[in-house]
Amino acid sequence: MARTWLHLTSSIIVCALICFNFFTVDAKDHHPRPMLLPLQLTSRNHSQQRHLDNIRRHLQQSGLSSSTPNARMRLYDDLLSNGYYTTRLWIGTPPQEFALIVDTGSTVTYVPCSSCAHCGKHQDPRFQPDLSSTYQPVKCNPSCNCDDEQKQCTYDRRYAEMSSSSGVLGEDIVSFGNESELVPQRAVFGCENRETGDLYSQRADGIMGLGRGQLSIVDQLVDKSVIGDSFSLCYGGMDVGGGAMVLGKITPPPEMVFSHSDPFRSPYYNIELKEMHVAGKRLKLPTGVFDGRHGTVLDSGTTYAYFQKDAFVAFRDAILREVHSLKRVRGPDPNYDDICFSGAGRDVSQLSKSFPEVEMVFNNGNKLLLSPENYLFRHTKLIGAYCLGIFANTESTTLLGGIVVRNTLVTYDRDNDRIGFLKTNCSELWRRVKISGAPAPAPSVSQSNDTNLEIPPASGPSGSPANVLPGAWHITCILAMFPVFLGFFPCTVL
DSSP: OOOOOOOOOSOHHHHHHHEEEEEEEOTTTOOEEEEEEEOOOOOHHHHHHHHHHHHHHHHHHHTSOTTOOOEEEEEBOOTTTTSSOEEEEEETTTTEEEEEEEETTOOOOEEEBTTOSBOOOOSSOOBOGGGOTTOEEOBOOTTSEEOTTSSBEEEEEEOTTSOEEEEEEEEEEEEOOTTOSSOOEEEEEEEEEEEETHHHHOSSOEEEEOSSSTTSHHHHHHHTTSSOSOEEEEEOOTTTOOEEEEESOOBOOTTOEEEEOOTTTOSSEEEOEEEEEETTEEOOOOTTTTOSTTOEEEOTTOOSEEEEHHHHHHHHHHHHHHOTTSEEEOOSSTTSOOOEEEOSOSOGGGGGGTSOOEEEEETTSOEEEEOGGGTEEEOSSSTTEEEEOEEEESSSOEEEOGGGGBTEEEEEEGGGTEEEEEEOOHHHHHHHSOOOSSOOOOOSSOOOOOGGGGSOOOOOOTTSOTTBOTHHHHHHHHHTTSOTTOOSSSSOOO
């Protein structure tokens, strides 16, 4: 399912009062359809509490050792086939394995419970609390919603594409895989009793919530002071998929470019996008066009990108002016007026010969170069044809999904209120993430039989600082494998 979701609020009534229209995409036909994006109204008290939480976390982080471990994890799946990327998480004692969609727009991690009355058939068995010797229910308390018997805390999440997940909250040992430096940790998660819509029909088992919130797996680990307040995602490219994820701090490579991210503006991860250039020419747009509502939001669970209407029209027209040698063709679904082209060939590394490069310019003057693979997806019915993966929305928030950050290492540096970007080969990056000398605590279960798992991880140079991504040192040879502007969604599928 195309995780083009930004959360609806937990309450349908609240959602009805504060939601507004957006556009989303169906994973099967890759086309926009109406969606809802919640307006998270921020009260003065809420802002003050968030500010206090930030101060507390900064104080916690200042006391952390520079050698604090991180959880280094592989990503699987791809945007074209699935509409999402997943990672593996193990819960319980002995560990039970799950494939979870990595979603920066979600704040709860959840899996189907063995007692679920309405859950679909997913790729792994449901979680069985009775088989885990370390499982404990989160007892009803004043800070949570409770079940009908007032015994256990519950959660309820409703998403933009009208799917939903609800269940009870439990706490158990969570393990991050054989190659993670981080030892297993106790964490709170959702045990689903009901799921609907795409959540019911998708192959993935559930969601790994990486957003800002007390139930977020990132927040829980940071609050325990076991990782630094940061995480990184790197989505594989078109026709490749996969990638890597790191929970915890890394040393940013010198070439990484940053944008400020304001945690008080909205609950979503935002950047300060000022302008865009196509083929070296600045799009003529009103000042602040990328600064409406929530600003420019990054959501790893969203498939495509959505611009305010004026920005979309300007972007579309600029692309059309540069591809006059290509033939316009119908999209894969006649019900939608997709903007598609044929004649560019099948080789992704050669797309830059037919399509222009695009630059995103941040408020601080930093620039991020996008290759054609960062704004195109493959036509599903015509060989050598591609369609724009940028769509218009009816509201002023700009939403950047996974297509824009394919083959881009994205570091969510929450401790310093910034988000960093580095063009790289994300499928190869997995080999280059430094592993410490200490053996990782491994769950006592075997890894999946997925063929992607056959790629052996490689240790970084013995003299490298802890948690350094050697991409900082190997970026030249990585880029040599692809066009110089390996872009947001280079090599990833769509």
